[in-house]
């Protein structure tokens with residue numbers, strides 16, 4: 450299992466949590482927009498809260514990178530802020546159509562279901578829906 454983030458502090462925190470939970474995982478600092486240059490191929494790719502930080506231009510580059518690292522028949526599990534979350538604080542809201550359009554070629558969108566993000570309890574100056582910000586959890590299979 451490989452985990453990435455381009456912030457060293459996030460990598461350190463992930464390593465600490467994995468050790469605490471007895472999980473065997475490798476975490477490396479990496480720019481997710483450089484996935485197309487990565488040598489590894491994976492059966493499952495999990496994106497929790499990353500996709501929604503990207504600009505429209507970077508989204509396309511990111512999805513091309515996902516296509517590169519996901520084995521044929523493998524799946525991407527992607528959770529992002531939903532356009533059903535009110536307001537504009539926090540990450541960009543994403544519609545189901547945007548997700549379907551981006552994964553139109555070479556992918557099968559198996560499911561997009563409503564979920565909630567869990568946020569840190571001491572979040573200040575920012576308010577989301579009661580129960581946590583509304584999210585879409587997409588399951589997308591790589592064809593080929």
Ligand SMILES: C[S@@+](CC[C@H](N)C(=O)[O-])C[C@H]1O[C@@H](n2cnc3c(N)ncnc32)[C@H](O)[C@@H]1O
Pocket residue numbers: 453454455456459479480481482497498499502
């Ligand atoms: C909202 S946080 C989500 C954190 C965690 N995955 C979770 O579910 O709680 C977004 C994370 O994406 C990372 N990030 C943003 N752009 C990135 C990029 N281009 N490459 C790698 N990581 C990136 C940030 O450093 C941050 O840790």
